Amino acid sequence: MIDYIKGELTELTPAIAVVEAAGVGYAMNISLNTFTAIQGKKEVKLYVHEAIREDAHVLFGFAAKKEREMFLLLITVSGVGPNTARMVLSSMSPAELCNSISTGNERMIKTIKGIGLKTAQRIIVDLRDKIVTLGITQEIPAGGSIEQPVNNQVKDEAVSALTMLGFSPAPSQKVVVKILQDNPAMPVELVVKMALKMIK
Template structure:
């Protein structure tokens, strides 16, 4: 069982980080939260969850133990796999997710891509009591809405850029950078700025 991988960050996209450790490059699936936390660093330490299936061996990496703990809780919910859990953790920070679950805000959860009302309600019912044991402080409600908006703008901008014929990886990189610099930018503004940089 791999607890964490520590090494040189050789490649990074908003979805995957490649960490070289003792001459081996590990492709690790990351959330947008972890992407933001490790972007621009040379050396990183990612806490790992290994998903071992018959047809695949997938590594998920997290900048904090708390985020990994939430990921592990999410995948215990029926109908939530690794990628959906990562999507939820990309849309909401750990403290925002705790806030959404403890306040029973299924509407906000439902805005995550791939989450329907039934799944959102199931997450809340299954995890409400377990969230308290994580010790993660819930965030202010406003920030959760901002992050959701952020991830929607990010996804829309990347989708638009790829439809315009730009490769996905550079589009993701540029969009993430623009949103970091100007968090209040609209989708149109993000796309216009991205077109100048690509």
Template sequence: MIEYIKGELVDATPAWVVVECNGLGYGINVSLNTYSAVQGKKEVKLYIYEAIREDAYVLYGFATRQERELFLLLISVSGIGGNTARMILSALSPSELCNVIGSGNDKLLKTVKGIGLKTAQRIIVELKDKIAVTGIESAATVKSVAVAANTEIYEEAVAALAMLGFAQAPSQKVTAQILKEEPDAPVEKVIKLALKRL
């Protein structure tokens, strides 16, 4: 089993990176969170999850162990495959995801592309107790009050960006980032700032 791959970052897109290690180029699926973490770096270390199926051998890479741990929890939920789990981790940072699951916010989870209400509720029910023992939540709990206040603005901004034709995952990522930097920003300001970054 591959624990991690450390090497030169040869190519990087928001969903895929190539890491060269000892003359081998590994094509690795990544989330937007991991892409942001490795972007612009020459040397990278990615924690790996190998999905070995009859028709494919797929590598998923993560900038942190916590993100990989959450990925493993997500794919343990029936109906959630590797790509859906990656989509969830692209829309929400590990601590945000822990918050969403811990607070039972199925509305916010449902905004992730490919996640319906029933799936969002299943994720929350199956992972709520498991998330509590990961230790990631402790960092998230501090933000829970702010996140609750921002949820409405976040949802409004993402919906507005979708209407303007922007893809959901990048819109969610940018909106979350803006609200992290400026928690008191009104929705109009969040949208204006998001338009500059997308």
């Protein structure tokens, strides 16, 4: 499996990037987000997803790992193929998409070409917990940006413990982040105990 291709950017259009590495030119389908990120660069590193079908071997390239992770999640949703996933990521940044999924904003997702109401609802239902579990979503509370960073190891362990206890990852993560902002040095077991009292 190809993880990434690093080399000279020899051709670039809003849909395709050709990267030459070790004398081979790799044509990769890209989103507009990636196009914007690599425009004007001579050397690039693109993270790759290989879509192998009976009739074709297609490469998709991403400027950031987060975007590839979102793409891989999108293609797990029934009715969303690689080209539709690329269209989604051309219409919204991974952060905007995560925000729309976590807030259940089906109207926003439905504005994307090729996405109907049912598919938008499926994307939200299927991916809401997954984006939190993978840490793709931005841990930003509704009131604005986080004032201080939290201990990610403690946060991840606490969310994992709460998930194993049967709580959904999304509300668990919100509560854990809030606790750690107020008590940055709190050990994981106390975070979990406190979270158990706060999760509705």
